[in-house]
Structures are given as structure tokens and as C-alpha cells.
Amino acid sequence: MDEGEKCTLILRKEHQSIENATIAIAQIIQELESGVALERRRVWEMVQSFATYVGRWHHTKEDFLLAMMRVQRGSCAEYPVCSFYAEHHRVEELIAQLTKTADQYLEEHSSERLVETLCNVVDFYPGHMWKADHILFPLADELLSEADHAVLVRQFEWINSAISSDADEQLRAIVAEFRPLAKVA
DSSP states (O other), X not given: OOTTOOHHHHHHHHHHHHHHHHHXXXXXXXXXXXXXXXXXXXXXXXXXXXXXXXXXXXXHHHHHHHHHHHHHHSOSSSSTHHHHHHHHHHHHHHHHHHHHHHHHHHHHOOOHHHHHHHHHHHHHHHHHHHHIXXXXXXXXXXXXXXXXXXXXXXXXXHHHHHHOTTHHHHHHHHHHHHSOOOOOO
């Protein structure tokens, strides 16, 4: 990461990976609902990769950002930080349910619960990312100093090394297997 890089730019880039994964998940839903036989192990791996990337990698970084913003303001009651903490709690529930239903899908060969959970993910993420991109990150850029951004970038690097610096590459690789090719106009 470049010296002076803003932590919010890093998080926005990660949102692009989540957006691509969400599109791939929508494709998986469509195929499962239409009766296409997908390789169960690869679907399970996609879910595990998404869960690691979002639950342990990305949202951990956003939590650090929220904590830093809270420190700068002294309280989170005045602005949307509280709603993001609540959404992150929802993410924890979604990821837990997603992991559970993916395990059941792998063992029981029933896709109904998995499809339902995948639909919940597809329903949740576009709105969550829009709010972060258009409300949280601009507010963070206004509140945080260059030094604050530098501290957060170093914390993000630590998260990358502690969890797996290639979580992004793993997600991209498996998303590429499921994401439909862009249609040429």
C-alpha cells in the first residue's frame, strides 16, 4: 500500500471485490433455481471464500475505521456510525447462516436453504455498500487526519497478514469461475 493512501480508498476497492462476488452469487442462485447441477464442493468453496473475505478480512477493517471515527467524535450517537455497527452485526448473522447452509448443501445435497441464504446476501450487500461508499467513507475522509489514515492503513496491512494476504486473490479466482461473462452489446 502506498504511503499516504487513504484507508477509505482501500475499503472502496474491497467493495468492488464484494460486488463481483455478489454478482457471482446471483448467478449461482439462478443456476440452482433452474436445476443446473453445480459442483457442490466449488459452491461450498465460493461461500467459504466469501465468508472469510467479508467476515474476517473486510468487515474487520471497517470496524477499525468505525472505532477511529468514534474516537475522533467522542461518541457515535450523532452520526451514522451506530447504524454501521448494527449492519455489521447483521453481517455476522448472514455469514454464520451462509456458512451453515453451505455445509448442509455439501452434506445433504439440498439447495433450498442455501439459495434462501444466498438471496439474503444479494439483498443486503448492495445497500450496505452504497451507504458505506456515499455516507460513511466521505464522513471518514472529513473526520480523519492523514495520520489517522496512515494508522488505519497499517492496521489493514496487519489484518491482511494475520488472516491471509491472498484472501482477495482467492475470492477473485473463485468468483471468476461463477461470474457470467459480460455480454457484448
